[in-house]
Amino acid sequence: MDWRDQGILLAVRRHGETSAIAEVFTAARGRHAGVVRGGASRRIAPVLQPGAQLDISWRARLEDHLGTFTVEPVRSRAGALEGRLSLAGLNAVTALLMFCLPEREAHPRLYHLTEQLLDLMGQDDVWPLAYLRWEQVLLEDMGYGLDLSSCAVTGAEEGLCYVSPRTGRAVTEAGAGDYADRLLPLPPCLRGEGAAPDAEVAQALHVTGHFLQTKVAPALGAKPLPDARDRFVTAFLRRVARG
Numbered sequence: 734m735d736w737r738d739q740g741i742l743l744a745v746r747r748h749g750e751t752s753a754i755a756e757v758f759t760a761a762r763g764r765h766a767g768v769v770r771g772g773a774s775r776r777i778a779p780v781l782q783p784g785a786q787l788d789i790s791w792r793a794r795l796e797d798h799l800g801t802f803t804v805e806p807v808r809s810r811a812g813a814l815e816g817r818l819s820l821a822g823l824n825a826v827t828a829l830l831m832f833c834l835p836e837r838e839a840h841p842r843l844y845h846l847t848e849q850l851l852d853l854m855g856q857d858d859v860w861p862l863a864y865l866r867w868e869q870v871l872l873e874d875m876g877y878g879l880d881l882s883s884c885a886v887t888g889a890e891e892g893l894c895y896v897s898p899r900t901g902r903a904v905t906e907a908g909a910g911d912y913a914d915r916l917l918p919l920p921p922c923l924r925g926e927g928a929a930p931d932a933e934v935a936q937a938l939h940v941t942g943h944f945l946q947t948k949v950a951p952a953l954g955a956k957p958l959p960d961a962r963d964r965f966v967t968a969f970l971r972r973v974a975r976g
Contacts, residue, residue, distance in 0.1 A: 734800070735792040738762065739807060741847060743827045745781045747773055755781060755802055756831060757789055760844040764834040767791050767802035777804070783827045784810045784851055813854035818972060821965040822864055823854055828959035829868075833875055833949060843867075843874045861969060862922065862929050868941040869923075877901065877948040879940075881924050884908045894919050896940055898947070917943060931973045938966055 740759035748754045753772025758764050767789075771777050780787070786808040793800030813823045826847060834840065850867050853860040872878050879901040883890045886908030895904040895916035903924075909916055921927035923937040942962070950958055 734794065734796045734798075735790065736762070737788070737790045740765075740787055740789050741827075741844075741851065742781060742783055742785045742787055743831050744783060745769075745772065753778075753781060754799075755804070757787065757802070758830055758834070758844060758847065759789070760841040761839055763838040763840055763844075764830065764836050765791065766836070767793075767800045769802045769804060780804060780806045780809075782809065782811075782814075784813055784823045784854075786810065786848070786851075808852075810851055810854060813851065816855065816857065818857055818965075818968050819854040819860070821961070821968040822860065823851065824961040825959070825965035826850065826864070826867070828961035829871065829945075832956070832959050833871060833953070840874050843870055846870050861931070861934050865922065865934055865937050865941065866925075868938070868945070872901075872941060872944055872949065875949050875952070877944050877952075879903075879923070879944070881919065893924070896923075898943060901944060901948075931969070935966075935970055935973050938969070942966065 738759045738761060740757035742755060743758055744756045745753050748768055751771055751773050753769045754766055755769050756764060756766050772781055788805040788807055790803040791800050813819045846867055850863050853863050881903040884893060884905040885897055885900060885902030887905055889905050892905045893903040894906055895909050896919045897904055898917050903919055904916055917940050918936055920933040920936045922929035922933050923940060946958055950956060
C-alpha cells in the first residue's frame with residue numbers, strides 16, 4: 734500500500750528517540766498520519782514545521798496501518814512565522830483542521846482553499862479576509878454552512894442584516910421584529926460584499942466562531958475549540974483597536 738501526493742503539514746510530535754509522527758492534509762486523502770523515520774534529526778526536523786508544503790510518499794503493509802512517510806520540502810511558508818498576527822493565523826488554521834477533520838476523508842475544496850490562504854500569509858492587508866472565507870468553507874464542509882441568500886422569515890433577498898444563531902439563516906430587519914437583540918449581526922463581508930474593513934471582518938469572525946463553538950464542537954464530542962483560534966482573534970482585535 735503506497736501513494737504519493739503534496740500536502741500541508743498540520744502537526745508533528747516525537748515518536749521514540751529519533752522518529753516523529755506527522756499529520757498532513759492532502760486534497761485526495763484528507764487528514765492523514767504517518768511516521769517519519771529520523772524526523773527528530775537535525776536534517777529533517779527543520780522541514781517539519783506546521784504549515785509547510787511537502788511532497789509526501791506514504792507506505793504501509795496494510796491500508797489501515799499507520800505507515801511511514803518520506804517527505805521533501807516544497808514551500809516552508811517561513812514568511813508566516815515573521816509576524817505575530819500571521820503566525821497566530823497559521824496556528825489557528827492548522828489547529829482547526831486537526832480539530833475538525835476526520836482521518837482519511839477527502840475535502841478537496843477545503844484543501845485548495847487552505848493552500849491558497851497559507852500562501853497569502855504575510856500579506857496582512859489581504860489574508861484576514863481570506864481567513865474569514867476559509868472559516869465559512871470549513872463550516873460548510875462540516876455540515877453547518879451559513880445560508881445568507883434570503884431572509885428565513887420573509888424570503889426577501891434585500892435588506893439582510895442579521896443571522897439566526899440557531900439556524901445560520903439570514904434575517905431582515907422586518908423579519909427580526911422583537912427578536913433583533915437575540916440575533917447575530919450580518920456584516921456585508923460575510924456575504925462577499927463591500928470593502929471589508931478590519932472591524933467588519935472581526936464582526937464576521939464573531940459569527941463564524943459562534944457556529945464553530947455551538948455546532949461543530951458539540952458534534953465532535955463537546956470538545957472546546959482550540960485555543961489557537963481565540964489567540965488569533967485576540968491578535969486581530971488588537972489590530973482593529975489600533976485602527
